[in-house]
Amino acid sequence: MRSFRTLDDLPAQQRVLVRLDLNSPVEDGVVQDNRRFSRHAETVAELAEAGHRVALMAHQGRPGRDTFVSLEQHADILAEHAGVDVDFVPDTFGDDALAAIRGLDAGDVLLLENTRMTDDELPEKEPEGHAASDFVETLAAEFDAYVNDAYSAAHRKHASLVGFPLALPSYAGRVMQTEYEANTAIAEREFDGDVTMVIGGTKATDVIGVMEALDETVDRFLLGGVAGELFLRAAGYSVGEDVETDLFDDQWDANEEVIRSVLDERRDQVTLATDLAYEDDDGERAEVAVGDIEEKSQSFLDIGSDTVADYEPVVRDSEAVFVKGALGVFEDERFSVGTVGVLEAIAETDCFSVVGGGDTSRAITMYGMSESDFSHVSIAGGAYIRALTGEPLPAVELLVQSAEREA
């Protein structure tokens, strides 16, 4: 079987460049602690305790969004979980970053600035193109090895994920290793009974893109969140358009064709919300049937109570349930009804269940459920549902190729 190398194969006393995924919710400028920190802390502590010189890369948010912030706060949260000091340098690969990297002693850990703050990170390029960028060439010259621990970003072809494995001997970190093993095993499972996928969240393109590939595996899709509104828009309802946010129109343009084709060919597999919730003039949760919405004049923030009542029995009758994305803005208790109702229904049954996504898995802890109520809680969202299709993840593929080259 093709596989990558892990930290068990890493030679001693290396200068190691490590890619983590610390992408986190940010509320009023404050980075929120979440499972990604505690999980990656294990890899970081292992590398530091082994006496390597460790420089960490990670991204946060997307340019133009409120969550696109510096990694300064991440260093402190990570240090607390890892039990080792994590220095931070507000630079990606300039002189300040290089000076900090060259100053590392054995066992030291340094976090570099948000990779998406360099222009070289995000352009759509093949791995060879990324490997030839200034960013990759400059940093790679400072290290002996590259460790990718960012399974949850492994579906992206960005420089920090696919460029470095062409430039340095490359290894999977502990999170990459365990998430890859768990998600690959899950993708290979077969179920006799109904398989349901709950789809929500804000990253509609990631989930809609895999719905067609999963139509043989999944019997029923239950929709909410931004993806759900886009489907309702295609079904002729006055929702899924940008009024107060810019979450919808670009994703509509990118996905309209696929959404219409899914609705034309597999309407019976897709269950859409029949009512939605919004904040009324008094700041209270209010609900409206989708058929009664005449024009979109406010943001909808959750599926409605009737929809939750329709979704719960579907979940209870399923043999397996996969969740990707929240059904509403659950961080605000008024709009947590859909997400929590469906997660509690899953937790109460003995179906095989997977909950994915850095944001969505937070709802489990926030609302008093336990990770042990679910078969697997993944810190990956888009990567885990892509893995369910059996398609390789670009960053994993590059780790495998690195191992094959060095064999």
Ligand SMILES: Nc1ncnc2c1ncn2[C@@H]1O[C@H](COP(=O)(O)OP(=O)(O)O)[C@@H](O)[C@H]1O
């Ligand atoms: N209708 C909605 N409008 C805006 N945001 C929503 C809506 N429904 C869900 N969300 C948000 O989606 C986020 C999770 O989405 P996403 O980033 O796609 O998932 P994850 O990070 O879990 O993979 C939650 O933080 C939630 O607040």
Ligand SMILES: O=C(OP(=O)(O)O)[C@H](O)COP(=O)(O)O
């Ligand atoms: O949070 C992430 O993905 P997820 O929301 O699908 O779990 C990853 O950090 C990827 O981030 P991106 O979707 O901005 O490329």
